[in-house]
Amino acid sequence: MAQAGVQHSMTLRTDAWWVAPLVTFVMLSAFVVYTTWRIIENQYYLAEPYLSPLYSPLLLLDWWPLSPAILILWAPGGFRLTCYYYRKAYYRSFVLSPPACAVDRGKPGEYCGETRFPLILQNLHRYFFYAAGVVLVFLWYDAFKAFVFDEKFGVGVGSIVLLLNAALLTMYSLSCHSFRHMIGGKLNVFSKCPTRFMLWKAVSGFNEHHMFWAWFSLIVVSLTDLYVRLVASGAIQDVRFI
Amino acid sequence: MAEATIMVFRGEAHQGGEEKEYTVPVQEGMVVLDALLYIQANYAGDLAVRWNCKAAKCGSCSAEINGKLGLTCKMRMDSLPLEEPVRVYPMKTFPLIKDLVTDVSWNYEIEKRIPPFAPPEGELTMYQEDIDRIQEFRKCIECFLCQNICHVLRTHDRKDSFFGPRYMIKIAELQMHPLDTVDRTELLNGDGGMGFCNITKCCTEVCPENIQITDNAIIPLKERVADRFFDPLLWILRKLAGK
Ligand code: SF4
Ligand code: SF4
Ligand code: FES
Ligand code: FES
Numbered sequence: 308m309a310q311a312g313v314q315h316s317m318t319l320r321t322d323a324w325w326v327a328p329l330v331t332f333v334m335l336s337a338f339v340v341y342t343t344w345r346i347i348e349n350q351y352y353l354a355e356p357y358l359s360p361l362y363s364p365l366l367l368l369d370w371w372p373l374s375p376a377i378l379i380l381w382a383p384g385g386f387r388l389t390c391y392y393y394r395k396a397y398y399r400s401f402v403l404s405p406p407a408c409a410v411d412r413g414k415p416g417e418y419c420g421e422t423r424f425p426l427i428l429q430n431l432h433r434y435f436f437y438a439a440g441v442v443l444v445f446l447w448y449d450a451f452k453a454f455v456f457d458e459k460f461g462v463g464v465g466s467i468v469l470l471l472n473a474a475l476l477t478m479y480s481l482s483c484h485s486f487r488h489m490i491g492g493k494l495n496v497f498s499k500c501p502t503r504f505m506l507w508k509a510v511s512g513f514n515e516h517h518m519f520w521a522w523f524s525l526i527v528v529s530l531t532d533l534y535v536r537l538v539a540s541g542a543i544q545d546v547r548f549i
Numbered sequence: 550m551a552e553a554t555i556m557v558f559r560g561e562a563h564q565g566g567e568e569k570e571y572t573v574p575v576q577e578g579m580v581v582l583d584a585l586l587y588i589q590a591n592y593a594g595d596l597a598v599r600w601n602c603k604a605a606k607c608g609s610c611s612a613e614i615n616g617k618l619g620l621t622c623k624m625r626m627d628s629l630p631l632e633e634p635v636r637v638y639p640m641k642t643f644p645l646i647k648d649l650v651t652d653v654s655w656n657y658e659i660e661k662r663i664p665p666f667a668p669p670e671g672e673l674t675m676y677q678e679d680i681d682r683i684q685e686f687r688k689c690i691e692c693f694l695c696q697n698i699c700h701v702l703r704t705h706d707r708k709d710s711f712f713g714p715r716y717m718i719k720i721a722e723l724q725m726h727p728l729d730t731v732d733r734t735e736l737l738n739g740d741g742g743m744g745f746c747n748i749t750k751c752c753t754e755v756c757p758e759n760i761q762i763t764d765n766a767i768i769p770l771k772e773r774v775a776d777r778f779f780d781p782l783l784w785i786l787r788k789l790a791g792k
Contacts, residue, residue, distance in 0.1 A: 319636055415704070495729070497678045
């Protein structure tokens, strides 16, 4: 279809519209580079009783020659990759589709969004939600284990870090759009299902801050791994409170 | 009195156009529409500007001001950097009629393709908690700023394949209605072009009524489309249940 609207340059915006996509690009790239390096490194992930979230659950299998992190990270990785928030973030900052609002990049007709392979697979986000949910159970188990030192209760910086990590990842999952749909959003008549209505309202409240949970949990998961790495490699000593 | 330089796009359909410069005195509380009406009254009686309510409620005065989309009757002059000229353009996504007025009739054609509200026969009861959610969508003033900013329509001109965010909230409003009996999921996945939206949220950012278009309408509808067309487990369960 020929576009008959008034044509002008890519944008008439005069503000610094490029800052937000640039910051997102740098932050997400830093995360991807760091995690990839840590997966390849394949060591310093355990500093008893702390286990890095990138390696949890720890699957050390004879037949698997590569890093055990690969066996599990597809789940939380796929969860984030197909997350509605991150989709917005990387479509804007990596694919520049669009780089910012009212900044036109691309040509008329040349766009099919999420209608074709591979992006049509974004529709499977809910399955990654289930898979990441399983991993999350292990992360909670690790967080509780991080309070047990030689079979006695104790608290170290690592215990708190691992607990915070599990809590933030839980908030990230509970604020997921697919979860909001499953829990009650798919209903049209709430009055017949008061419990689901109540849960939907609670999840909708979390969901309003999904972007916040997405970033906060992403940063903390990296810092948790970094902390475990520093302790495991002997670069620092864990500080014990109890 | 302070003055502002306003560069207004002047042109006619199929003939192109150019920016014309005007100087306007700036008063306290002035909005961009005031400046345009000043130009119309003092320099260019033939300047085409569409407006009605001057209260951000009729949705007529949408335009692009310094590249940002908004209602000219809501955008205050003191929110703009007046040391630079203020550039006012018509909406880019729709065909130009004259100056700042565009032909938005494509939107009304889309509306006709959406099956209207269809309640069942007999006595009807509904509860407030069932309609709270869709009342947000009824705040729409049809300014079409969301349609204008949506890159699927604006940059890629896929008006042949995507209804646009304004009609996604229209469908959400009907589809989530507790008394509606029509299923529009197939329409959404087909002609509605739900998959074209890549949830980059510009529609939400621009909406003068602060409707959470993406989070509350588009994503929930995408999930409903996924339930129906992209969830193998639900498909098996539906088959087992004989639906
Ligand atoms: S979120 Fe979807 S409908 Fe809204 S502007 Fe972006 S692509 Fe268009
Ligand atoms: S949804 Fe908002 S931006 Fe879109 S037409 Fe309605 S009021 Fe305007
Ligand atoms: S939408 Fe972000 S995790 Fe599901
Ligand atoms: S004149 Fe009615 S919305 Fe601006």
